[in-house]
Amino acid sequence: xxxxxxxxxxxxxxxxxxxxxxxxxxxxxxxxxxxxxxxxxxxxxxxxxxxxxxxxxxxxxxxxxxxxxxxxxxxxxxxxxxxxxxxxxxxxxxxxxxxxxxxxxxxxxxxxxxxxxxxxxxxxxxxxxxxxxxxxxxxxxxxxxxxxxxxxxxxxxxxxxxxxxxxxxxxxxxxxxxxxxxxxxxxxxxxxxxxxxxxxxxxxxxxxxxxxxxxxxxxxxxxxxxxxxxxxxxxxxxxxxxxxxxxxxxxxxxxxxxxxxxxxxxxxxxxxxxxxxxxxxxxxxxxxxxxxxxxxxxxxxxxxxxxxxxxxxxxxxxxxxxxxxxxxxxxxxxxxxxxxxxxxxxxxxxxxxxxxxxxxxxxxxxxxxxxxxxxxxxxxxxxxxxxxxxxxxxxxxxxxxxxxxxxxxxxxxxxxxxxxxxxxxxxxxxxxxxxxxxxxxxxxxxxxxxxxxxxxxxxxxxxxxxxxxxxxxxxxxxxxxxxxxxxxxxxxxxxxxxxxxxxxxxxxxxxxxxxxxxxxxxxxxxxxxxxxxxxxxxxxxxxxxxxxxx
Numbered sequence: 383x384x385x386x387x388x389x390x391x392x393x394x395x396x397x398x399x400x401x402x403x404x405x406x407x408x409x410x411x412x413x414x415x416x417x418x419x420x421x422x423x424x425x426x427x428x429x430x431x432x433x434x435x436x437x438x439x440x441x442x443x444x445x446x447x448x449x450x451x452x453x454x455x456x457x458x459x460x461x462x463x464x465x466x467x468x469x470x471x472x473x474x475x476x477x478x479x480x481x482x483x484x485x486x487x488x489x490x491x492x493x494x495x496x497x498x499x500x501x502x503x504x505x506x507x508x509x510x511x512x513x514x515x516x517x518x519x520x521x522x523x524x525x526x527x528x529x530x531x532x533x534x535x536x537x538x539x540x541x542x543x544x545x546x547x548x549x550x551x552x553x554x555x556x557x558x559x560x561x562x563x564x565x566x567x568x569x570x571x572x573x574x575x576x577x578x579x580x581x582x583x584x585x586x587x588x589x590x591x592x593x594x595x596x597x598x599x600x601x602x603x604x605x606x607x608x609x610x611x612x613x614x615x616x617x618x619x620x621x622x623x624x625x626x627x628x629x630x631x632x633x634x635x636x637x638x639x640x641x642x643x644x645x646x647x648x649x650x651x652x653x654x655x656x657x658x659x660x661x662x663x664x665x666x667x668x669x670x671x672x673x674x675x676x677x678x679x680x681x682x683x684x685x686x687x688x689x690x691x692x693x694x695x696x697x698x699x700x701x702x703x704x705x706x707x708x709x710x711x712x713x714x715x716x717x718x719x720x721x722x723x724x725x726x727x728x729x730x731x732x733x734x735x736x737x738x739x740x741x742x743x744x745x746x747x748x749x750x751x752x753x754x755x756x757x758x759x760x761x762x763x764x765x766x767x768x769x770x771x772x773x774x775x776x777x778x779x780x781x782x783x784x785x786x787x788x789x790x791x792x793x794x795x796x797x798x799x800x801x802x803x804x805x806x807x808x809x810x811x812x813x814x815x816x817x818x819x820x821x822x823x824x825x826x827x828x829x830x831x832x833x834x835x836x837x838x839x840x841x842x843x844x845x846x847x848x849x850x851x852x853x854x855x856x857x858x859x860x861x862x863x864x865x866x867x868x869x870x871x872x873x874x875x876x877x878x879x880x881x882x883x884x885x886x887x888x889x890x891x892x893x894x895x896x897x898x899x900x901x902x903x904x905x906x907x908x909x910x911x912x913x914x915x916x917x918x919x920x921x922x923x924x925x926x927x928x929x930x931x932x
Contacts, residue, residue, distance in 0.1 A: 384689040385712070388419040388443060388703055389739075390696035392837075394823045395804070397695040398428050399765030400739035401440055403758050404694055404715060407746050416692075419443040421703035425822055426808035427768070434803070435760035435793075446691070447705030448650040453685040454667045454676035460485050461633055463492050466519065467503065468527045468629030470495055480663035483674055484637050491666045491674045493637035503636060504628060518543045519630035521589055521612060524569070528616050528626040530591065534603050535612035541632055544569045544588060546624055549578050560585055569627075571620050576602055583609050591627075593620040643668050646675055651708075654683050686710075695739040697723045697731075700826045700833075715742050717777075718915055721827075737775060737782040740765030744785045759792035763800055771840070771877055772801035777916045805877055810839040811846040816853040820861055820872055827919070829926050834888070835861065836922065838873040838914045847874060847883065855904050859887040868892055868929075871922065875912050882908045884918070895925040 387405040389397025398420055405418035418440035424432070432439055460483045461470045470482055474497050481496035506514045517524070521544070522537040524530075545566040549556055556578060560568065567588040572578050574596040582590050583605045589612035592598050598615060606613040616623040643666040644653045657665060657680055667676035691706060692713040698721030699707050713730040714723070717739055723731075734742050740762040747754045754762070766786055770778045773786065790797050810819050824837035841847070854872060862870040869888025876882065884906045886893060898906040911917045 383415060385413065385416040385692060386419045386443065386446070386689060387416060387692040387694060388421055388440075389694050390421070390701040390825060391703065392422045392822055392824050393420050393424070393428075394695075395428055395431065395768035396738045396740050396765040398424060398440065399431070399761040399768075400694045400715065400743050402437060403740060403743040403762050403765075404692065404746065405440075406755065406758050407743060407750070407752065408692075410752055411750055417441065419703075423822075425810070426813055427804055430807045431761065431764040431804065435757045435764075437757055437761060443703060445704040446689070446709050448687045448708055449646070450644045450648045450650055450653050450667055450678060451646040451676065452650065452687045452689075453682045454646065454678045455682065456676045458483065458674055458677050460489075460674055461495060462487065463632070463634040463637065465633050466523045466527060466630045467495075467500055467633055467636065468626065470633055471500060471629060474500075483664070483666045483677060484633055485674050489673045491643065491668055491672060492634075493639040494641045494662070494664070494666070495633055495636055496638060496663060499636045499638065503631065504625075514628065515546050516543055517546055517628055517631055518635060519632060521569070523630040523632070524627045525614055527630045528618055528623045530614045530616045530623075533592075533598055533613040533615050534606040535589070535610060537612065542567060546571065546627060548572070548620055548624060549575065549582075550620075553577060553581070557581060557585070560587070571616075571624050571627075573620060580605060583611050587611060589614060591616050591623060593618060593623045641666070644678060645669070650683070650687075653678065657683065694743075696825075697721050697733065698827070699723065700828055715739055715746075717742060719919070736779050737773075737777045738766045738769035740769070741779075741782050741785050744789060745781075748788075754789070754792055756793055759789045760795060760800075763789045763793055763795065763797065764804060767797060767801045768804060771875075771880075771912055772797065772805075774877075774880060775913045775916070777913050805840065805842060809841055809846055811841060811850045811874075814839075816850065816857040819850075819854060820857045820870070824861075824870075826865070826867075829923055832868045832926055832929075833866065834868045834922070834926070835865065835870045836873065836914055836919060837871070838875060838918075840875045840877050842876070842878055844874070844876055844883065851885075851902075851905070854885055855887060858885060858904075862887050868926070871918075873908070873911075873914055873918055877912075880910060880912055882911045882918075884908050884911075889929075892925065892929045895928045 387401045389401050401418045405416050408416040420440045424439055463484050463486055484492045484495050518541055520539050520541045522539045545563055545568050547568050547570050549572040569589045570582050570587050571591045573594050576599050579602045591614045593616045595617045642660050642662050646667050665678040666674055667678055669675045690710040690712050694715045697714050697716045715732050717736050744762050786797050820837055824835050826835045858870045869886055869892050872885040874883045898908055901907050
C-alpha cells in the first residue's frame with residue numbers, strides 16, 4: 383500500500399517542503415512505502431531552495447481518482463488464438479474461470495472465449511448434432527488432444543475441415559456409407575478390425591485412428607504408408623477419442639470479437655457504470671497499443687484502491703488534489719482554519735496554529751526523538767521562513783522562533799541569509815505570466831454556500847506592479863467566470879514594507895462590502911496586512927457574511 387504525502391493545489395514553499403519533510407519522517411520511523419508528492423508546478427523560489435539543499439522535487443500527481451489499473455488483475459491468464467480449444471478448457475477448469483481473453487502472438491487482444499461458447503461446440507442442439515461431426519483443425523492438433531501416436535504417414539499442421547466418422551456398422555454397410563463423403567476429408571475411428579482398416583485405406587480416407595490401444599498389423603501399416611493415409615494409434619476407447627478430438631478446434635473459430643474493454647487509465651467509476659450495464663463475464667484491459675495488460679471482473683470493483691493519502695498544509699477537499707475524496711485519507715497536518723473535513727474512520731489530525739506546516743513537521747521529529755537530517759532541516763527552514771515572511775508575519779509564534787533556531791543549527795544556514803536568498807529570487811510579477819501569478823498560490827474556499835478564491839504573491843517592492851495591474855485584474859475576472867466564483871482575489875505583498883495591495887474581481891454586492899481605502903478600481907490598500915491566513919481571510923469571511931445579510 384503506497385502512502386502519498388501531498389500539499390494543496392498550486393503549492394507554495396511550505397506545502398512542498400512540509401510534504402518532503404513529513405514523508406522523510408514517516409520513512410525514518412518505519413514506513414518505507416511513504417512518498418512525497420505535489421499537485422502543481424513549483425516556482426523559481428521553490429526550485430532555488432530544492433537546488434540549494436540538494437533535494438529533487440516531489441513527484442507530480444494531478445489526479446488521484448481511482449483508475450482501472452488500480453484494481454485490475456495484472457497477472458493475466460489468456461489463450462492464444464491458434465491454440466486448441468482443449469487447452470482453453472483445461473485453463474478455464476483449473477482456474478475456475480468463466481472464459482478467457484484471446485490474444486495473438488504479439489499479445490494483441492482479439493476478443494473473448496467463453497465457457498458457454500465451448501459448451502455449445504461440445505454439446506450442440508439436437509437438430510444440429512450432425513454438424514458436430516465436422517471439425518476444423520490440424521490433424522496434428524487432433525492427435526495431440528487424445529495423446530495419440532503416429533504409426534504411418536505424416537501429421538498435417540495446417541487446419542482444415544475434417545469429418546469424424548466412427549465405424550460401428552457391419553462391413554457391408556461401411557463402404558456405401560463412407561462413399562457418401564468422397565468430397566470430405568474423413569478421419570475414421572475404428573477398433574481392431576483389420577478388414578475395415580484395409581477397406582478405408584483403399585478408399586483413401588485422410589486418416590485412420592485405431593482406438594483402445596490395440597495392435598495394428600504390419601500389413602495395415604504397409605498399406606497405409608503406401609497409400610499416403612495417416613495411421614494413428616489412440617490409447618483411449620473410441621468414444622473418448624472422438625470426444626477429445628473435437629477439442630482440437632482452434633480458439634480463433636470461437637472468438638467473441640464484439641466485446642467491452644477498458645483502457646488501463648480509464649477512471650474506475652466510469653468503468654463501473656459501463657460494467658454494470660454489461661452481461662460480459664470479464665473485461666480485457668488494454669494499453670494504448672490494444673495489447674492485453676490486465677483483466678477486470680465485476681468483483682474487482684469492490685477491491686480497495688492500493689494507496690492512501692496524508693494531507694499537509696490544508697484540510698479542505700476543495701484545495702486538495704483531484705480525486706482525494708475517493709482515496710482513504712489517513713492523516714492531516716495543517717496550520718489553517720478547519721474546513722469542515724469529515725472522515726468515515728478516525729484519523730490522525732494535527733491542527734496546530736503555528737506559522738507553517740513545516741513547523742509542525744519539525745515538531746514531529748522532536749516529539750519522536752528522531753534526528754532531523756541536514757537536508758530536511760534546510761527545507762523545513764525554507765518552508766517556515768516563506769510562510770512567516772522570516773518571522774515577521776502575525777502568524778508567527780514563539781514555537782516558530784524556537785524551531786527556526788533549532789533548524790538553522792542543523793542545516794548550518796543563518797535564517798537571515800536564507801530569507802534574503804529566497805526572496806531575492808525572481809519577482810513573481812516579472813517572471814510569471816498573469817495567469818501564473820494569479821494561480822500559482824491560489825486557494826478556493828467555500829463559506830456559507832459561497833465559493834471564492836484567494837491568491838498571494840510576495841514582492842520585495844511594488845516597483846513592477848503598475849505595469850502588470852490591468853493584466854492581473856483581467857486574469858482574476860477570467861478565473862472567477864471560469865470557476866463560477868463569487869469573487870477572486872489576489873494579495874500582492876511588499877515584504878520589506880510589510881504592506882499589501884488587494885485586487886478583487888467579483889459581484890458588485892460583494893465588492894461594496896470592502897471598506898479598505900480603494901486606490902483604483904478593484905484595488906484596495908491593506909496597510910500592515912501580510913498574512914492571507916490570519917489577516918486577509920478572516921476579513922474576507924466577514925465581507926461574505928455582510929454580503930449575505932445584505
